[in-house]
Each structure stands twice: as C-alpha cells, then as structure tokens.
Amino acid sequence: MNCSSSFILLLLSLLFLQFSSGNSQLQLNYYAQSCPRAEEIIKEQVIKLYYKHGNTAVSWVRNLFHDCIVKSCDASLLLEKVAGIESEQASQKSFGMRNFKYVSTIKAALEQECPGTVSCADVVALSARDGIVMLGGPRIEMKTGRKDSKQSWAAEVDQSIPNHNDSISSVLSRFQSIGIDAEGTVALLGGHSVGRVHCVNLVDRLYPTVDPTMDPVYANYIKGRCPTPNPDPKAVLYARNDRETPMILDNFYYKNLLKNKGLLVVDQQLASHPITAPYVQKMAADKDYFRQKFSRAVLLLSENNPLTGDQGEIRKDCRYVNAH
Structure with a gap:
C-alpha cells in the first residue's frame, strides 16, 4: 500500500471515529453547519419575549431544572397529555410553572430557519442560558446536540424533584445523584434569587404559628402577602x-438567608446546616464566587444524562412526539 492510500485510510478512520463517537456527545456549536443561526435565533427570541413578558426569563431557568433533574435533559417536560402520554406538567411539583406556550414561539422561529434540525431539549438549555443573562446572571457556554425524549417521565417527577420542605440532607443527596456536589447545590438554589413563590408553599411557615427561624418583621410582610392559612391555588x-432585587440573579439571596429572610424551608436551612452554611456565607460575601459556582452547577445540570446521536428524536412540535 502506498503512502497516498495509507493517508486516505487514516482520514477515513478519523472521520468514522468522529461520526461514531464524537456525534454521540454534546459539543460546542453543534449546529454550526446544520443551522448556523440556531443559537442566535434562540437568543433573539429570548430577548424579545423578555421585553414583552419579563417573567419568561425566570420560566426558562425553572424549565431547565425541572427538565434536567427528572431522568434526562430531554425536553420530556414539554410533552402535553395525549393518548398514552401523561404530562410532567400535571405533577404538583410543577405547580406555578408557566409560559410553556412561548417555548413554541422559539421553536417556530427555528423551524422556519432550519426545519427539523434543532431539538426542543437544546431550546430548553439555551433559552435558560440566555434567560440567565437577561436576569443579570453570568453568560454560560453550553454544549448542544441533545435529542428529544419520545416519552414522558411523569411517573418519576415526584421522586426526582426535591420538595420545598425537604431536609437539606435529602436535597443534597438528590443533587449528588446527578453529579452536583454540596457547593454546587447551594449555588444552584441561588436561582431562587429571582421570581416568586405562591402562598400555597409558604403558609406552613406562617400558620398556626410563625416558623421561629424566620425574622419576625419579614414574617409580618409574608403574612401580608399570604393573609390566610388556606390560600386559593388559582x-x-x-x-x-x-x-x-426581585428580577436580578445575584447573591442577595444568600444575604437574606443570613438575616433569616429565607422564603422556603429549604432556603433557610441552607444557612444553618453545617455542610451548606459555609458556602452560604461565602456566596453572600463574594458575588463573583457565586456567579462562578452557579455557572458550573448550571452546566452540570444541563448535561445530565442527555440523549444524543441516534437516541431520541428532534420533535417538530415540542408539545408532542413525532408521528412515525
């Protein structure tokens, strides 16, 4: 065999390796060839939706958490109830989630540019990335190439997503199971720096008696927002x-915890548990440290067990699996 033939075989081997293994992994700029403007289109839509409906940015961050912590970052969260499929959105753990219809707005813009190319799972990840920036948070370089699940994981939602009044040890254990350590868990809960909590999830700390770990003045404010022990969920x-700073993703969350102004049980426990308290103190004192650890934790979350390569599909409509 001459040198020219050997070189060609070597190139073919490298191409085969890239096809068989490289394409089965997430990678930066995955759509560089197939849909060069994909990430820019998502960013444009996130910005447009933010200025029209500011709370969408918070929704994108919450979508990432609820999608990725349940089995896989695979857009199973977006599936609506149809014959044979139960929606994860129906779970009590999804209470208060909204703006799903605007995911379809982002997806429609992508389909117009590059039909059948960009997965809904990548829309979930990249809209969260760009939403974090709109909320004043750090820019996180995310890999892409996720595929969409062909099934819902509705049966696993309740056991996968920690409850707002779970013990810190159980919350840490859950995050550890997807590769996020205690420091990362504390940083990720910093996402609670933005958005709001329905009174349904707060009244247990107020009635019949106020939680002694809550600052009394703050408790009176919360009681003003939640004046009854039986609030209407609707x-x-x-x-x-x-x-x-209710719509800025910053370290005020941790400063509030140190003043006993945590909104949820799980929030306030972070400041007193021996494992998490040092991280709370450090993040309260150092904004850059929080941003660095938050970025790392979001990245780990976004890469939890993704479907890649020949796994899953690229849904035409994020609400439904493709018809085959």
Missing part, C-alpha cells in the same frame, strides 16, 4: 423570593 397570591 389566586394570584405570592411573595417575591428577593424583595431587594
């Missing part, structure tokens, strides 16, 4: 996670 009754 009513607009809520309190902001962070009154100082």
Whole structure:
C-alpha cells in the first residue's frame, strides 16, 4: 500500500471515529453547519419575549431544572397529555410553572430557519442560558446536540424533584445523584434569587404559628402577602423570593438567608446546616464566587444524562412526539 492510500485510510478512520463517537456527545456549536443561526435565533427570541413578558426569563431557568433533574435533559417536560402520554406538567411539583406556550414561539422561529434540525431539549438549555443573562446572571457556554425524549417521565417527577420542605440532607443527596456536589447545590438554589413563590408553599411557615427561624418583621410582610392559612391555588397570591432585587440573579439571596429572610424551608436551612452554611456565607460575601459556582452547577445540570446521536428524536412540535 502506498503512502497516498495509507493517508486516505487514516482520514477515513478519523472521520468514522468522529461520526461514531464524537456525534454521540454534546459539543460546542453543534449546529454550526446544520443551522448556523440556531443559537442566535434562540437568543433573539429570548430577548424579545423578555421585553414583552419579563417573567419568561425566570420560566426558562425553572424549565431547565425541572427538565434536567427528572431522568434526562430531554425536553420530556414539554410533552402535553395525549393518548398514552401523561404530562410532567400535571405533577404538583410543577405547580406555578408557566409560559410553556412561548417555548413554541422559539421553536417556530427555528423551524422556519432550519426545519427539523434543532431539538426542543437544546431550546430548553439555551433559552435558560440566555434567560440567565437577561436576569443579570453570568453568560454560560453550553454544549448542544441533545435529542428529544419520545416519552414522558411523569411517573418519576415526584421522586426526582426535591420538595420545598425537604431536609437539606435529602436535597443534597438528590443533587449528588446527578453529579452536583454540596457547593454546587447551594449555588444552584441561588436561582431562587429571582421570581416568586405562591402562598400555597409558604403558609406552613406562617400558620398556626410563625416558623421561629424566620425574622419576625419579614414574617409580618409574608403574612401580608399570604393573609390566610388556606390560600386559593388559582389566586394570584405570592411573595417575591428577593424583595431587594426581585428580577436580578445575584447573591442577595444568600444575604437574606443570613438575616433569616429565607422564603422556603429549604432556603433557610441552607444557612444553618453545617455542610451548606459555609458556602452560604461565602456566596453572600463574594458575588463573583457565586456567579462562578452557579455557572458550573448550571452546566452540570444541563448535561445530565442527555440523549444524543441516534437516541431520541428532534420533535417538530415540542408539545408532542413525532408521528412515525
């Protein structure tokens, strides 16, 4: 065999390796050839939706968490109830989630540019990335190439997503199971710096008696927002996670915890548990440290057990699996 033939065989071997293994992994700029403007289109839509409906940015961050912590980052969260499929959105753990219809807005823009190319799972990941920036958070370089699940994981939602009044040890254990350590868990819960919590999830700390770990003045404010121990789940009754900077993803969340102004049980416990308390103190004192650890934790979350390569599919409509 001459040198020319050997060189060609070597090139073919490298191409085969890239096809068989490289394409089965997430990678930066996955759509560089197939849909060069994909990430820019998602960013444009996220910005447009933010200025029209500011709360969408918070929704994108919550979508990432709820999708990725349940089995896989595979857009199973977006599936609606149809024959044979139960929607994860129906779970009590999904209470208060909204703006799913605007995911379809982003997807429609992508389909117009590159039909059948960009997965809904990547829309979930990249809209969260760009939403974090709109909320004043760090820019996170995310890999892409996720595929969409052909099934819902509705039966696993309740056991996969920690409850707002779970013990810190159980919350840490859950995050550890997907590769996020205690430091990362504390950073990720910093996402509670933005958005709001419905009174349904707060009244247990207020009635019949106020949780002794809550600052009394703060408790009176929360009682003003939640004046009854039996709030209507359908009513607009809520309190902001962070009154100082309610729509900025920053370290005020941790500063509030140190003042006993955590909104949820799980929030306040972070400041007193021996494993998590040092991280709370450090993130309260150092904004850059929080941003660095938050970026790392979001990245780990976004890469939890993704479907890649020949796994899954690329849904035409994020709400339904493709008809085959």
